[in-house]
């Protein structure tokens with residue numbers, strides 16, 4: 189049932205990763221002994237009921253959080269040993285996030301929003317804006333660069349987020365319920381954009397969803413329940 | 426690492442997004458800095474004024490008062506009869522080698538009348554030496570001669586204020602005025618000297634020869650005696666020497682035995698000025714300290730607003746951290762915001778404080794004083810206020826957990 193992996197090209201490698209949260213006297217085990225490898229260029233869908241630990245998994249893969257136990261290697265590097273700023277650097281260079289709630293800066297143009305990661309990698313202004321324009325063109329929003337988030341539709345906002353995720357040429361896009369706030373037609377547009385980025389740019393895409401139709405866009409499906417992987421299989425194209 | 430220019434851009438944009446709040450926060454700093462600047466420069470002006478006065482009086486002056494001093498150093502009450510005679514003054518000039526010049530001073534007040542105009546003013550009986558000692562100059566006419574003094578001539582010198590009040594545009598030299606119904610010829614008018622440190626008009630005065638004052642105007646007191654003597658020593662270093670010589674001379678002439686207290690008091694003007702300067706300094710420090718409190722309150726205002734701002738912008742901070750902002754990127758962003766507030770506030774405060782102090786100094790007749798050091802200090806101080814009060818909120822922002830921050834409503 190496990191997906192075929194090429195040991196040399198493991199981009200993401202989790203070994204017996206657990207994550208516990210303390211809730212008063214209780215301890216919640218959001219991730220329970222999860223082992224998982226994802227190779228460069230994969231398109232993985234993660235499905236599971238609410239509270240099953242999908243977001244927790246994404247946060248750990250995205251270096252926003254660190255495991256309570258187990259090890260996580262990203263591109264050969266042991267992430268568990270890294271400090272706050274080193275994790276920030278990895279998020280900046282390696283990970284592109286797409287959130288359900290978009291998470292764009294308000295009162296800030298699409299262009300500035302897309303250029304944000306480049307600001308923190310120290311690029312000069314001209315380079316930031318030329319690359320942000322390219323990224324906006326890739327997601328089909330070349331004509332909206334001066335619009336603020338509240339002047340854009342949900343689908344357009346999500347495409348701005350995707351442009352922000354690819355602007356620094358990060359090899360991984362992590363999308364946590366990217367279509368959750370969108371109507372189904374717009375959701376399909378967004379998923380097609382991921383498919384295109386995965387096929388044409390070779391970007392590794394991991395999408396969390398609880399909708400079967402959305403999960404179908406991936407080529408590998410991981411099912412989650414109670415912090416554990418219950419199935420992991422290739423999907424027919 | 427993000428560049429300082431970009432950080433400044435972000436800070437300015439954030440401050441512009443909340444114009445009202447930013448201006449009100451700045452107002453605290455503006456008031457604080459303006460108050461500090463105003464207090465410091467007014468203090469500096471007062472000190473400058475005292476120093477100028479010392480220099481203009483000549484720093485090698487002594488004053489010998491009739492009568493002994495009370496323990497506090499103040500002269501005894503006016504009931505005391507003068508104990509220094511004109512002969513004492515002549516003896517000082519003759520026998521004290523460290524005394525360059527001495528002017529006996531005997532003062533009272535009276536009405537002075539010219540035609541149908543009259544004016545109440547201070548009358549000082551003295552000699553022409555008072556002009557040399559104080560480096561006063563005549564504007565019109567001439568000073569007394571020794572003959573005027575010897576023969577108690579009914580002549581007088583007018584201060585500018587008195588000349589203006591009695592004569593207006595008319596040239597007073599050679600005209601006859603009446604003091605206590607006695608006719609006096611005006612010999613000359615003194616150059617205006619302006620206000621004294623205590624705010625008195627030093628030009629509202631009339632000088633007459635000492636003997637004239639004693640015999641024709643203020644005969645009530647013991648004849649031939651004076652209230653005080655202004656003494657100029659031969660140099661700054663001769664001041665103590667001159668004082669000793671005068672004390673020895675007067676004790677001898679007044680037959681004061683060992684152990685008995687002097688019936689006169691010698692005061693060193695420089696010492697008196699030093700005391701005044703010390704008082705001015707203490708006032709400056711006190712006022713400056715009070716003003717600094719308002720700057721402190723302004724700083725706390727900045728801290729308060731920055732804390733509110735960090736809370737409000739939790740989500741923004743989360744987004745920035747998620748896409749790769751490092752601890753110092755976030756910290757600098759908020760410190761820069763606080764510093765921008767305090768520096769712009771500081772600059773406006775400096776301008777207002779300086780303008781205010783110039784206005785106040787001009788109104789109070791003090792020399793206008795612009796202290797570059799004070800401005801630099803306030804500028805540095807407002808930057809420091811921004812950093813100090815911005816640091817904690819900035820630090821708090823930089824340590825936010827990105828997951829919680831992104832979920833923050």
Ligand SMILES: Nc1ncnc2c1ncn2[C@@H]1O[C@H](COP(=O)(O)OP(=O)(O)O)[C@@H](O)[C@H]1O
Pocket residue numbers: 209210211216217218236237238239240241242243244245
């Ligand atoms: N910061 C947290 N503190 C405490 N419990 C948490 C926290 N984050 C997540 N959890 C818990 O961990 C479990 C998994 O949550 P999550 O990964 O968000 O699930 P999903 O994304 O699959 O809905 C849930 O029971 C949730 O309540």
Ligand SMILES: [Mg+2]
Pocket residue numbers: 242243244364
């Ligand atoms: Mg979730």
